[in-house]
Amino acid sequence: MAMKVGSQTFTFPSRPVLTGWATVSGPKEGQGPAGAYFDKIFPDLTMQQKSFEKAEQLMMITAVEIALEKGGVAKDAVDVFVAGDLLNQIIISGYSALKVGAPYLGIYGACSSFCEGLFLGGLLVDGGGAQYVVAATSSHNCTAERQFRYPTEYGAQLPPWAQHTVTGAAAVVVAARGSGPVLELATVGKVMDLGIKDPYNMGAAMAPAAADTIFTHLADTGRQPGDYDLIVTGDLGRVGRELLVELALRQGHDLSANYRDCGEIIYSREQTENAGASGCACSALVTLGLLFNQNYRRILVVATGALHSPTSCQQGDSIPAIAHAVSIEFPKGGQ
Amino acid sequence: MKNLLRDPKAYQELAEQKKPRPNLAKNLFTAFVVGGAICTLGQFIQNIYIKYFNFAPDRAGDPTTATMIFIGGLLTATGVFDKIARHAGAGTAVPVTGFANSIVSAALEFKREGFVLGVGSKMFALAGSVIVFGVVTAFVVGLISALL
Numbered sequence: 320m321a322m323k324v325g326s327q328t329f330t331f332p333s334r335p336v337l338t339g340w341a342t343v344s345g346p347k348e349g350q351g352p353a354g355a356y357f358d359k360i361f362p363d364l365t366m367q368q369k370s371f372e373k374a375e376q377l378m379m380i381t382a383v384e385i386a387l388e389k390g391g392v393a394k395d396a397v398d399v400f401v402a403g404d405l406l407n408q409i410i411i412s413g414y415s416a417l418k419v420g421a422p423y424l425g426i427y428g429a430c431s432s433f434c435e436g437l438f439l440g441g442l443l444v445d446g447g448g449a450q451y452v453v454a455a456t457s458s459h460n461c462t463a464e465r466q467f468r469y470p471t472e473y474g475a476q477l478p479p480w481a482q483h484t485v486t487g488a489a490a491v492v493v494a495a496r497g498s499g500p501v502l503e504l505a506t507v508g509k510v511m512d513l514g515i516k517d518p519y520n521m522g523a524a525m526a527p528a529a530a531d532t533i534f535t536h537l538a539d540t541g542r543q544p545g546d547y548d549l550i551v552t553g554d555l556g557r558v559g560r561e562l563l564v565e566l567a568l569r570q571g572h573d574l575s576a577n578y579r580d581c582g583e584i585i586y587s588r589e590q591t592e593n594a595g596a597s598g599c600a601c602s603a604l605v606t607l608g609l610l611f612n613q614n615y616r617r618i619l620v621v622a623t624g625a626l627h628s629p630t631s632c633q634q635g636d637s638i639p640a641i642a643h644a645v646s647i648e649f650p651k652g653g654q
Numbered sequence: 655m656k657n658l659l660r661d662p663k664a665y666q667e668l669a670e671q672k673k674p675r676p677n678l679a680k681n682l683f684t685a686f687v688v689g690g691a692i693c694t695l696g697q698f699i700q701n702i703y704i705k706y707f708n709f710a711p712d713r714a715g716d717p718t719t720a721t722m723i724f725i726g727g728l729l730t731a732t733g734v735f736d737k738i739a740r741h742a743g744a745g746t747a748v749p750v751t752g753f754a755n756s757i758v759s760a761a762l763e764f765k766r767e768g769f770v771l772g773v774g775s776k777m778f779a780l781a782g783s784v785i786v787f788g789v790v791t792a793f794v795v796g797l798i799s800a801l802l
Contacts, residue, residue, distance in 0.1 A: 370766045469780070470759040470760050471762075471763060472758070473755060473780065474739025474752065476741070476742070476747075477740070479675075479676055480674060513669075514662040514663075514665075514666055523673075562668065566659065569658060
């Protein structure tokens with residue numbers, strides 16, 4: 320049964336195992352540094368579907384199917400399917416859940432959905448009697464751009480602090496037993512809003528949430544940043560990462576040795592536009608694709624989400640943000 | 655040191671400091687060159703209409719504008735416009751090509767929602783405000799000119 324440690328952290332004593340996972344991406348991400356590890360890379364953004372929304376659906380369901388196959392789990396053995404995406408009414412997750420056919424919990428944590436799903440998966444397996452929970456998330460550059468910003472083909476010059484939404488989907492099987500990386504504990508974040516209003520500057524809007532969750536996590540567990548081989552944030556980008564390092568330094572935490580941001584990892588230097596990448600799939604693709612294939616013992620993944628809506632921004636409200644942290648251990652020292 | 659997470663104002667100042675500065679000189683230069691090139695092309699097309707199609711110089715602007723709008727629309731539909739605009743900024747946005755791009759890109763984007771609720775109602779999502787304020791400004795200026 321999961322136990323609460325400190326103010327916001329939950330441990331999973333039964334040590335739920337990630338027995339299968341899958342990463343699916345668009346063409347640009349496939350050419351990036353993590354691309355070699357992805358399970359499937361679609362060569363174009365439409366993926367031979369009638370709309371970008373259908374393409375995103377195809378990515379999510381493909382990721383779920385590959386993850387189930389790799390984990391050796393049949394669709395009807397899935398106790399709960401937990402999924403979230405960026406679109407209105409998390410419609411991609413809804414349609415994917417229809418195809419998976421398992422009991423479904425839809426979540427919205429914007430780009431923090433990956434860790435929110437992992438946390439809920441851990442909770443359900445650790446104390447809820449579930450054997451298999453599948454957590455999935457997705458984002459598509461063209462579906463997110465049209466919803467949050469401009470039409471895809473609209474010619475706009477972006478500021479250097481803007482980020483590029485990742486096209487991709489990922490799914491993880493959280494199981495009660497088996498072999499693989501272990502969900503050790505998770506820190507559920509609080510919503511933070513320090514008054515950043517520019518929807519292009521999401522790194523600055525989300526950095527305080529990431530900082531708060533990391534500081535709380537360290538206080539709750541009594542750990543130091545050095546207790547992790549790597550601490551990664553989801554999609555702060557260059558601007559947000561610099562702000563987080565500064566915030567941490569002022570609170571007496573030195574993150575310089577082992578902290579990176581997935582938004583700066585997923586694309587190569589030549590591919591990177593402006594401040595880096597964002598999107599639900601950003602942290603998921605980097606974590607499951609790249610980091611799970613390194614020789615780590617324990618990593619802390621802090622997925623960050625900006626919870627604004629286009630309406631809230633147009634009405635001049637500031638951007639509320641959240642970050643959830645999940646500690647993952649690799650009993651075999653990496654896979 | 656004070657906790658910035660409890661001090662929104664101090665944090666906003668820090669965030670402002672950490673914002674990378676846009677390369678103003680480069681952006682201005684690219685906008686000037688691209689915008690200038692578009693206008694030169696427009697002038698070239700206008701001269702063709704005058705010389706070869708017998709348009710009076712004061713009437714040649716109409717087919718020229720239509721041609722430039724067509725080129726802007728074509729470049730938008732072929733996915734080239736946004737790549738140029740990413741560097742050119744106001745250089746592509748200010749001439750009539752930018753107006754064409756805002757309409758065609760919206761029409762393309764919302765085609766899948768159908769012709770009535772998609773293309774028809776969303777086409778002017780971006781350009782609508784240009785039309786509204788253009789007409790309002792023209793009315794005010796027209797009023798002033800009539801009174802003078």
